[in-house]
Amino acid sequence: VTEGLQQLHQVHIWLQQLQLSEQPQGLSGVLSEQQLSECAVAWELQRCSNATAAASLLQQQVMAALQQLPSSMWQGEMRMESVTPDGNLSIDIAAVTAAGVQLAIELDGPTHFVSPGNRLNGPTQFRNRMLAAQGYTVISIPYWEWDACKTAQQRHEHLMFPTTR
């Protein structure tokens, strides 16, 4: 049941993002406020659970490497497990570039990909689309790319290009 409620919440935010003239408020009016609330609670529980579990070594490594980049590249501080303004999504590392671009830096492990071709899976594509709809520039760092960076210099170079916007 819980998974179903989480799925419906995703449908709700997808419809909201589409901003259809015939259905501008997502599933409001189709589901009652109580039902929508149950969906939101189920989704929030999962988001919090994922956020706790996601504070991985990989995430900390990338954060440390980002902090080694020149501070002039950023406005304000970078934040791990930042929550989007609508409260629906957690961002592994959120940062704002000197040019004012909001970055959502996502460290994507093996479960985010499908084979053949190492393409992002459906839920991850959905996440990226929802983040983009809220004005974020999504930078996905696949686990194998990060693993291939063996030295601090390589990590620095790997992060430099996508974050210089």
Place this chain on the structure above:
Amino acid sequence: VTGRCGWTVRDRDGQQLQQLLAAYTEQLHSAIPQGITNVLWGVAKLQQQVPPGRLQLMVTALVSQVDRAKPQDISNAVWAVGKMGQQVPEQQLRLLLEGLVGRLHQAKPHPGCCKHLVGCGAFEEAGAATAAAAVAICIHHSIGYGKATGCVKYTVGGSASLARGQQVPEQQLQLILAALEKHLQSVKPQEVSNSLWACARFRHVPGQLLTALQEQRHLESFLSDATPQHLANTAWACGQLWYSSSTLLDSIMQQTARLMQQRSSFKAQHYCNLCWAVAVLHMQHLVPVVLQLVKAYACTWESSV
């Protein structure tokens, strides 16, 4: 012979059986795979036990000749070990199962093979390679032989266990999927949707199978007998795998709408999976069907609060 005739074993016979087993294990150096399997099969069928030490010797002898063994011999040996409630060392189990996987196209299913793969710990306790081989065998039995319905269940169970962090070797999966694609016209919707579900759990896009499924004759055959669960599982798999085919999703949603009109039995999970797949795949033109599904679900809503 005694096993096949369904004889039961009295105490005195049991002693004689153990004497025979002792004599047989003395001769293992000259045993052939079929002979070893027949002995294991017969003892299991008689609901007797091969003492663990002797079983170990027999399995070792079988493994040493696995290249010569017929797939049926391996399948029957696995069944017998599971039936006796015994275990074989992980490495030997892996070698046996990989020997079987390599020649699956020649194998007939043993009705209890999948069940006993579970029984002998091939999924839960074994390493990734063994579990992967076990799943491959189960999938093959499931899709190749629709009558072995239990296999589907164990395939799904095994897949779920694998999906907790392991992967099926690509080559094995390709083999199984090729077999399914070949028989697509005759397989049941459940076997198609279960296989797609398992592929999604494995995070593997079965591109050729999905392409074949969209051919008109296959799609019509699939849809005509598909239940809400088959449609929902297939849509869910497409969503997970980011397989964005308008042909497939449109057909699934149209058939869903038809089944709703016919008052087919939809569960909450079916509604949710179908709607979720449309959202994840960003199929805006299917919004009307999604709203129809959510409305229907709302009427049957059981509050979780």
